[in-house]
Amino acid sequence: xxxxxxxxxxxxxxxxxxxxxxxxxxxxxxxxxxxxxxxxxxxxxxxxxxxxxxxxxxxxxxxxxxxxxxxxxxxxxxxxxxxxxxxxxxxxxxxxxxxxxxxxxxxxxxxxxxxxxxxxxxxxxxxxxxxxxxxxxxxxxxxxxxxxxxxxxxxxxxxxxxxxxxxxxxxxxxxxxxxxxxxxxxxxxxxxxxxxxxxxxxxxxxxxxxxxxxxxxxxxxxxxxxxxxxxxxxxxxxxxxxxxxxxxxxxxxxxxxxxxxxxxxxxxxxxxxxxxxxxxxxxxxxxxxxxxxxxxxxxxxxxxxxxxxxxxxxxxxxxxxxxxxxxxxxxxxxxxxxxxxxxxxxxxxxxxxxxxxxxxxxxxxxxxxxxxxxxxxxxxxxxxxxxxxxxxxxxxxxxxxxxxxxxxxxxxxxxxxxxxxxxxxxxxxxxxxxxxxxxxxxxxxxx
Numbered sequence: 001x002x003x004x005x006x007x008x009x010x011x012x013x014x015x016x017x018x019x020x021x022x023x024x025x026x027x028x029x030x031x032x033x034x035x036x037x038x039x040x041x042x043x044x045x046x047x048x049x050x051x052x053x054x055x056x057x058x059x060x061x062x063x064x065x066x067x068x069x070x071x072x073x074x075x076x077x078x079x080x081x082x083x084x085x086x087x088x089x090x091x092x093x094x095x096x097x098x099x100x101x102x103x104x105x106x107x108x109x110x111x112x113x114x115x116x117x118x119x120x121x122x123x124x125x126x127x128x129x130x131x132x133x134x135x136x137x138x139x140x141x142x143x144x145x146x147x148x149x150x151x152x153x154x155x156x157x158x159x160x161x162x163x164x165x166x167x168x169x170x171x172x173x174x175x176x177x178x179x180x181x182x183x184x185x186x187x188x189x190x191x192x193x194x195x196x197x198x199x200x201x202x203x204x205x206x207x208x209x210x211x212x213x214x215x216x217x218x219x220x221x222x223x224x225x226x227x228x229x230x231x232x233x234x235x236x237x238x239x240x241x242x243x244x245x246x247x248x249x250x251x252x253x254x255x256x257x258x259x260x261x262x263x264x265x266x267x268x269x270x271x272x273x274x275x276x277x278x279x280x281x282x283x284x285x286x287x288x289x290x291x292x293x294x295x296x297x298x299x300x301x302x303x304x305x306x307x308x309x310x311x312x313x314x315x316x317x318x319x320x321x322x323x324x325x326x327x328x329x330x331x332x333x334x335x336x337x338x339x340x341x342x343x344x345x346x347x348x349x350x351x352x353x354x355x356x357x358x359x360x361x362x363x364x365x366x367x368x369x370x371x372x373x374x375x376x377x378x379x380x381x382x383x384x385x386x387x388x389x390x391x392x393x394x395x396x397x398x399x400x401x402x403x404x405x406x407x408x409x410x411x412x413x414x415x416x417x418x419x420x421x422x423x424x425x426x427x428x429x430x431x432x433x434x435x436x437x438x439x440x441x442x443x444x445x446x447x
Contacts, residue, residue, distance in 0.1 A: 235280030253413030330391030
């Protein structure tokens with residue numbers, strides 16, 4: 001009889017070897033490129049990394065693509081190459097799905113659904129989603145994790161330092177160690193479907209008094225550690241509305257803005273993965289459906305207060321307050337040149353909020369190049385100042401802001417972002433946020 005533990009260890013060892021070969025091959029290619037030299041050095045290095053990682057699937061691909069959403073982490077050439085990689089894992093076969101469902105819900109799992117589609121409605125790097133119907137007729141979505149993902153994730157994370165080292169070699173102005181630690185923690189959390197169910201309930205409760213933003217309802221009786229079953233929210237993706245009238249596109253932008261900023265200001269929580277597949281819109285974009293809660297980041301109230309302090313400091317051109325805000329965020333070794341460099345990026349991220357007028361999120365910029373020009377300026381400035389350590393809390397906030405900005409650009413949305421933002425700040429104080437956060441998270445812990 002096969003030994004499952006031995007099989008898992010063997011599988012992890014094999015994957016570790018494959019990942020190691022890919023990373024080593026990329027490092028060798030980069031070394032050769034530097035010996036050859038030439039004006040297209042960054043482009044050739046980027047292709048070498050893409051070719052090495054492109055042969056791998058699963059968690060490492062997710063890690064690589066996460067890194068591309070932090071524009072100041074990687075040079076434009078490498079980010080562009082990695083962004084083109086597809087992380088669609090081959091879907092599990094119907095027979096395999098049956099075995100996986102039996103492992104999670106028992107041999108009689110079929111009797112617990114009125115129907116269950118064995119063909120996935122969506123497949124990604126860590127799992128796939130199946131449509132189903134509850135006995136009471138409610139449409140359901142069953143998110144089923146691929147087998148042995150925890151082992152695969154740990155194997156890939158053990159190699160991520162090498163991948164990040166390649167990034168540091170190409171772009172030595174940023175110390176990526178804290179970024180690697182943050183990505184590792186968030187990836188591990190995505191495997192915890194119990195945590196995701198809690199985050200789903202948190203968002204569902206937070207927006208309970210709004211009929212234009214919705215989250216699914218998780219069903220504990222049809223879920224397990226590696227299966228998350230929830231109500232199905234029907235809707236169409238953002239791309240279906242790119243040719244809609246301006247009013248509709250602006251309404252979508254406002255909903256996305258509210259769904260991200262309001263929980264941050266009032267609960268200290270953000271959705272860290274604003275991927276196009278993680279939300280949809282019902283009807284004629286009258287309601288935003290939030291669909292995936294695997295990457296939810298909880299911040300201490302002091303960090304949120306620092307976010308707002310920097311916002312005010314940029315408007316007032318108050319250098320001392322800017323320095324204090326960056327210190328609250330976790331930046332160290334702050335000097336005037338470093339703060340001025342960080343302000344290049346901050347004025348880009350906060351840009352739409354700093355002007356009291358109707359405008360696009362970034363005039364004259366395409367979604368694919370959003371943030372790249374500013375990242376290049378930051379890179380050049382930091383090269384003369386030595387490596388800067390990016391605080392962990394900054395990573396997924398920045399990632400979400402970039403993802404949202406790209407979505408706003410795709411929509412061609414135009415609004416007074418500052419006035420809409422100011423409306424979310426009514427009654428804010430660090431103490432009030434701390435009390436609301438403790439109450440909301442405490443209620444979830446008691447469930």
